[in-house]
Amino acid sequence: MSSSNRSRTTDWQLTVEARARRxxxxxxxxxxVPxxxxxxxxxxxxxxVVDAALHARDRWLHAIASWWSGWHIERAWRxxxxxxxxxxxxxxxLAGRLPGLRQRVASYLPEDDLRRRALESLQPSRPASSVDRAVVVDALRAAFDATDDAHGGARxxxxxxxxxxxxxxxxxTALGVLGLVRAGFIPMCAHLPEAGEHSSQLTVCASGGRLPGPADIWLVQLVGAFGAIIAAVVLLTRRRPSLSPYVLIGYQALIKVLLGSALAxxxxxxxxxxxAQGLTCITSQSALLLWSALLGYSQQVGTRLxxxxxxxxxDQVRPLPETTVHPR
Structure with a gap:
């Protein structure tokens, strides 16, 4: 394999290639064997078909369409x-391989599935007949179809x-641009606590001034994104590795950051x-920015679902385990 091909090899391709060699x-x-x-x-x-899907090299426009549709991934796995x-x-x-085959099928077919029941009723102590082989084929195909269909759901x-x-x-971006064009249209300011007759008119804005500024929305979005990044880091640390052809964790983290900016x-x-008057006490720019970070982190309530x-x-799209290879 050339260096250019190696640089484009991903985890799922390595897994498929290894199993294809097996x-x-x-x-x-x-x-x-007659x-x-x-x-x-x-x-x-x-x-x-597996080789053609693994080594397909499309032009960039077709490559984007292929990445979006996932046809090369799902075609290779099927x-x-x-x-x-x-x-x-x-x-x-085949009779000696039945325990391993049952383990594979049990990962995806429910206990009341007739194909799984038929597979579990086979006896490893006697040679497999043509009927036994048909039962194995049906059960394995049903289990593989379940995981292949799950690939489409993940995509x-x-x-x-x-x-x-x-x-x-x-x-x-539109909110930030609007803040640059019309700074006071969406005020990123908060009223200071009352300290005198006209103090209710005193405000503090995100950029530190008493009047809305063009950088207020951008600053609030930046601090809100920082609060969301904390939740994204927690997500990254608790996620276990996966050989699934579709990796969602990066997109989940991106949603958290962008949603945190908007919620801030x-x-x-x-x-x-x-x-929230009476529930919050904002006395300075620092307090307002702190609330922006907390509001950015609050997206965790919704994105947790x-x-x-x-x-x-x-969990549904993880590759089925390999069958235990018995010595011949």
Whole structure:
């Protein structure tokens, strides 16, 4: 493989390539087993599809469309799974592999699934018949279909996160530009505590002045993003590694930062309107910026639900474990 190809190899490609090599090794062993020609031919055709998907090099426009649709990832996994199914069905020692196959199927099929029940009813103590092999094929295909379909769900969630991030970025940018053009249109200021007859008119703004300035919204967004980054760091530290072809954690962190910026602006605007009067005590610019950071961190309340949903999706798309290889 050339250096340019190596630089574009990702974790999911390494996993698929490793499993494809394992399938080819199994096919080599099956060459001396009579009656396996049809399964070996089907497995080789699937491996050709895997190779084409792994080494596809499209032009940048097609590469973006491919990345968005995920066709090369899902096509490679589906073809690899079909090759693995064909190899398992042709194994002469299939009866001895049943415990490992049951473990793989149990990860994705519920206990009341008839295909899983049929697989669990097979006896490893006797040689596998053609009916037993058909049961194994159906059960494995159902389990692989479940994880392959979950890939589509993870891709759809990733694309939604990207779309939401773009919308939030546009909104934050528009608010910042509006603050530059009309500084007082969205005041990022708060009333100081009463200390005299006319003190209710005294305010402090995000940039430190008594009147709204063009940098107020940008400063509030920056401090709000800092508060959200703290929540994003917590997310990164608690997330376990995954070999899933779709990685969502970066997009989740981006949503937190952008949403934190937006909520900081909305929150300071509420403080300026006196919505939280009596609940907060803002006496200086530092206090106002501190509230901006806290408001930015408050996005964690809403994005926590998103994090939990993303965790469930990622659990479903993890690759099925390999079958235990028995000595021949």
């Amino acid at each position: 399938v080819r090794a199994e096919l080599t062993d099956l060459e001396t 009656g396996t020609e049809r399964d070996r031919a089907a497995a080789l055709m699937s491996l050709e 073809a690899l799974h079909e090759a693995e199914i064909r190899v398992e069905a042709a194994q002469p020692d 759809a969630l990733r694309n939604k996160l990207i779309a939401a991030a773009v919308i939030l970025f546009v909104i934050n 602006v909305v929150g300071v605007l509420a403080l300026s309107a006196g919505v 998103l994090d939990n949903y993303a965790d469930r999706v990622m």
